[in-house]
Amino acid sequence: MIKSLIVFIFIAIIISLFAGLYFLLKDQSRSHRTVQSLVLRVSLAIFLLLIILLGVYSGDLQLRTAFPIPDS
Amino acid sequence: MTSQSYYVPAQSRWPILASIALFLMAFGAGSLINAMSADTGGGSGLIMLLLGSLCMGLILTGWFGHVIDESRQGLYSDQMDRSFRWGMSWFIFSEVMFFAAFFGTLFYVRTLAVPWLGGEGDKGVSNMLWQDFSASWPLMQTPDMDAFPGPAGLIDPWHLPLLNTLLLVTSSVTVTIAHYRLKQDRRSQVIGWLALTIALGFAFIVFQALEYAEAYDELGLTLHAGIYGATFFILTGFHGMHVTLGALMLVIIMLRVIRGHFEPDHHFGFEAVSWYWHFVDVVWIGLFLFVYLI
Numbered sequence: 001m002i003k004s005l006i007v008f009i010f011i012a013i014i015i016s017l018f019a020g021l022y023f024l025l026k027d028q029s030r031s032h033r034t035v036q037s038l039v040l041r042v043s044l045a046i047f048l049l050l051i052i053l054l055g056v057y058s059g060d061l062q063l064r065t066a067f068p069i070p071d072s
Numbered sequence: 073m074t075s076q077s078y079y080v081p082a083q084s085r086w087p088i089l090a091s092i093a094l095f096l097m098a099f100g101a102g103s104l105i106n107a108m109s110a111d112t113g114g115g116s117g118l119i120m121l122l123l124g125s126l127c128m129g130l131i132l133t134g135w136f137g138h139v140i141d142e143s144r145q146g147l148y149s150d151q152m153d154r155s156f157r158w159g160m161s162w163f164i165f166s167e168v169m170f171f172a173a174f175f176g177t178l179f180y181v182r183t184l185a186v187p188w189l190g191g192e193g194d195k196g197v198s199n200m201l202w203q204d205f206s207a208s209w210p211l212m213q214t215p216d217m218d219a220f221p222g223p224a225g226l227i228d229p230w231h232l233p234l235l236n237t238l239l240l241v242t243s244s245v246t247v248t249i250a251h252y253r254l255k256q257d258r259r260s261q262v263i264g265w266l267a268l269t270i271a272l273g274f275a276f277i278v279f280q281a282l283e284y285a286e287a288y289d290e291l292g293l294t295l296h297a298g299i300y301g302a303t304f305f306i307l308t309g310f311h312g313m314h315v316t317l318g319a320l321m322l323v324i325i326m327l328r329v330i331r332g333h334f335e336p337d338h339h340f341g342f343e344a345v346s347w348y349w350h351f352v353d354v355v356w357i358g359l360f361l362f363v364y365l366i
Contacts, residue, residue, distance in 0.1 A: 003366070010361065017347075017354050021164060024347050025157045030337045035251045038350050042244045045357055049241065052365070063229075063365055 002055040009048045016041040086135040093131055096124030105295070136324055140341075144333070153340065160344050164351070167314075171355055174310065178303050178362060182209045186299070189215055214298035222298045225291035229364040232283045236276050237360045240315075243272035244353045247322070251346050257336045259329060266326040269349070273319035280312050307363055311355055318352045321345045 020037035027033055055061030103117030142148065148156075184193070190207025191199030199205065202215035212222045227233060250265035287293035287304075295305050325345045328334065334342050 006361070006366075010357070013354055013357065017350055020347055020350065021161075024340075024343050025161060028153065028157075029339050029343050032255065034343055034347065035248065035255065038244075038248050038251070038347065041350055041354070042241065042248055045241050045244065045353065048357065049237065052361075061366075 002051065002060045005051060006048065006055075006061075009044055009051065013041055013044045013048065016044060084138075086131060086138065090128065090131050090135070093124050093127035096120050097128060098124075100124050109296070132320070140328065140333070143341075156340060164348075167351070170310070171358075174303075174307050175358065175362065178307065181299050181303060186211060209300070211298050211300045220296065220298045221292070223287075223291055223293040223301055226293065227283060227287060227291070227364065229360070232279050232286075233360055233364045236279050236283075237356065239272050239276045239279070240353045240356050243269045243276070244350055246272065247346050247349050251343070254329070254334060254339060254342060255336050259332075262329050263326060266322060266329065270319055270322050270326065273315060273322065273349075276315055277312060277319070280308070280315075304363060307359055311352070311359055314352050314355070318345070318349050322349065 016037050020034050020041060023031065023033035023037060052061065056063065097120075100117050100120030100123070103115075104121055105117075107115055107117050186209060187193050187207045188195040188198050189202065189205055190196075192207060205213070205215040210223070210226055212226075214220045214222045246265050247269040250262045250269065253259075253261040253265060284305075293304065294301050322345060325342050328341070
């Protein structure tokens with residue numbers, strides 16, 4: 001479940017990034033669409049990091065590496 | 073069709089000079105790695121690599137300066153502007169293909185080739201080559217430990233890699249704020265946010281170098297530590313080169329803002345560099361997920 005969510009958010013990050021590229025090439029710096037796409041992109045990245053940390057703390061996300069998340 | 077004239081630049085020496093510098097870098101890096109494998113020291117490979125890097129740095133500075141000067145003289149028409157956008161498109165296409173190949177290698181090795189060697193799947197018969205080998209990932213025990221000893225340890229993702237992830241994502245936030253401030257024509261703030269982005273970018277590179285030192289000196293995780301070491305260094309190493317290039321481009325963009333270049337509705341150079349920085353950040357998130365974590 002959580003791995004599917006991570007993959008879904010990662011794909012959304014890539015789509016918003018390339019939407020930004022499309023507007024960069026299309027709008028000739030005159031619109032706000034590029035920067036808006038990039039705001040969405042970085043917001044999704046922050047959300048993804050939170051989901052990863054939440055998943056590891058709760059134990060729902062099993063990592064292949066042997067490293068436990070450090071105790072805070 | 074329009075009757076607008078097409079600006080054709082004069083013949084340029086930069087492409088051939090860049091080709092020579094890149095050849096020196098590639099030849100030097102190859103010779104250096106071979107010399108390191110043979111334990112004969114860096115020697116001429118290191119000198120060639122450093123010389124090529126120095127030449128490439130000078131060429132990029134000169135080439136960017138040339139293009140910026142021509143743009144500031146008003147020599148570029150709308151058609152030329154579209155050419156820059158096409159150039160950017162092809163450049164990004166090549167970058168995507170480049171990283172797709174390396175991520176593809178990682179997936180192929182991890183989900184197909186190593187399990188086959190361990191006796192699983194369609195080509196599991198290949199286990200007869202190394203019958204004691206059992207597949208695992210990360211590959212700590214290689215099929216032939218005498219020829220290719222696996223790593224003794226792995227990078228802990230919750231120390232330097234997590235720190236570097238936070239640094240790069242934060243730098244994407246700061247470059248986006250700089251972008252918004254440019255749109256609002258608040259130039260002093262643009263410079264401040266760009267300076268912070270550059271500092272975060274160079275901090276990433278320093279921490280990545282520390283991670284490599286830890287990998288080599290303490291963990292036995294090297295380019296020779298089997299396929300895991302090779303894929304680890306090729307993915308993170310090429311990404312590190314892209315961060316270095318992106319940080320240099322950000323420095324150039326900041327110097328241009330200081331000199332009064334770019335308008336709120338005309339700043340393709342700025343926007344392209346900002347987007348590239350976001351691209352480099354997304355590649356890192358992919359690395360953090362697939363190389364370090366999952």
